[in-house]
Amino acid sequence: MYSKYWQIVRDDSTRTFEVCGQDSNTNYFTNGIHGMQKAGMTVTGMTPPVGGKYANKEVIKIIGYTKEEGLYERLLKEYKELSRRLFDRGEE
Numbered sequence: 001m002y003s004k005y006w007q008i009v010r011d012d013s014t015r016t017f018e019v020c021g022q023d024s025n026t027n028y029f030t031n032g033i034h035g036m037q038k039a040g041m042t043v044t045g046m047t048p049p050v051g052g053k054y055a056n057k058e059v060i061k062i063i064g065y066t067k068e069e070g071l072y073e074r075l076l077k078e079y080k081e082l083s084r085r086l087f088d089r090g091e092e
Contacts, residue, residue, distance in 0.1 A: 006054060008046040009033065009072050010065060018071035019057040022050050036079045039086065043075060 007020040007029045023029070026047045033045030048054050068074075 004050040005047040006050055006057065006060065008048070008060065008062075009075060010044040010046065010062065011068070011071060011075060012042040012044055014068070015065050016068035016071055017062050017065045018068055019060050020072045022057075032076070032079075035083075036075060039079060039082050041075065041079060041082070 004022045004024050005026050006022050007026060008017060009020060010017040020029070030045055030047065033043055036043045048060075054060055
């Protein structure tokens, strides 16, 4: 049996979060979050299992955080730009 997990990203600097979707393999998602953290971004990823308490993404709430639609895309753009600057700085 393959379990599915929600992919939740939190921006700890703005205290916002987004439920990005669900997948049975969260490697790509978690590796991206770790890359952002390594680059100095204050983000956190969560992958709770789908079902039971979290059967619907609308019931997912994080205390102290507000939902932001498009957060993951914004963070990916920020990470891409940050990575580009770090790479350019390394070539000097």
